[in-house]
Amino acid sequence: MLIDAHSHLNRYDLVGEGALDSALGEITQHRIFTISNSMDLPSYERNLAIGEMCSLVLPIFGVHPWNAPKYADRLKDLSEVTERSFMLGEIGLDFYFVKDTSEYPDQRKVFEFFLAAAKEQEKIVNLHTKGAEGAVLELLDRYHIPRVIVHWYSGTLDVFKELVARGVYFTIGVEVLYSTHIQTIAQEIPSRQLLTETDNPHGPKEFTDTPGMPVLVKNIIQAVADARKTTVEVITQTVQSNLLRLTRDDPWLVDTCVKVLEEH
Ligand SMILES: [Zn+2]
DSSP states (O other), rough: EEEEEEGGGGGGGOOOTTHHHHHHHHHHHHHEEEEEEEEHHHHHHHHHHHHHHOEEEEEOOOOOGGHHHHHHHOOGGHHHHHOSSSEEEEEOOOOOSOGGGHEEEEEEHHHHHHHHHHHHHHEEEEEETOOOOHHHHHHHHHHHHHOOOEEEESSHHHHHHHHHHTTTTEEGGGGGTTTHHHHHHHHHHHHGEEEEOTTTTTHHHHHHSSSTTHHHHHHHHHHHHHHTTTTTHHHHHHHHHHHHHHHHOTTTTTTTHHHHHOOO
């Protein structure tokens, strides 16, 4: 079984007619277990519906840092939904793409809301850290979140090493095909903390000019295998057992993620 631990399946609606059906077709055909992250309330509603269509899709709720200003003053409205979600994501901070520093306090407020919920509800978090890796590290320490997936890490090797030391799992994605920095990170992640992702459909677009399709994860696995001087089979097996280890004892995931991973 292949693992795409960070995708946005709801966004295939924006790609065009039939795009979601094609994506779900690939997920089923190639057996790609997919964690579909949300960026706000409407995207979560859509992801829940998509999760009903395919047993290999795990919909999760989060508010992306780009949307933090919309939700910072209505966090109460998120409580019930947050409580129902299997995992929390996509959440985090972004001080790179968001240039307007007046938005940063809202980003922190929303992120801390989710970290407090993750702590209290013992949930896994799926994190965006672009340009804010040090600040994210500080907050993870403050909230003592034990199970963390960091998506598309592209920060310094210093902060990377700190995150590694805390047992964080990392999803390597499309940039491993193009960037030597990401290849180095892919090489340095301890075997037990390695996961794969696509950030489909729009994440890959900045590299390929076209929206990514789920089967892209195979190219990513190949590139990770190349960076680590090993085989596709080893990476596939490693990533599957890592996600299983991360989720195995999670009461929120035992009937979904764990069941599917154990069956394959
Ligand atoms: Zn994402």
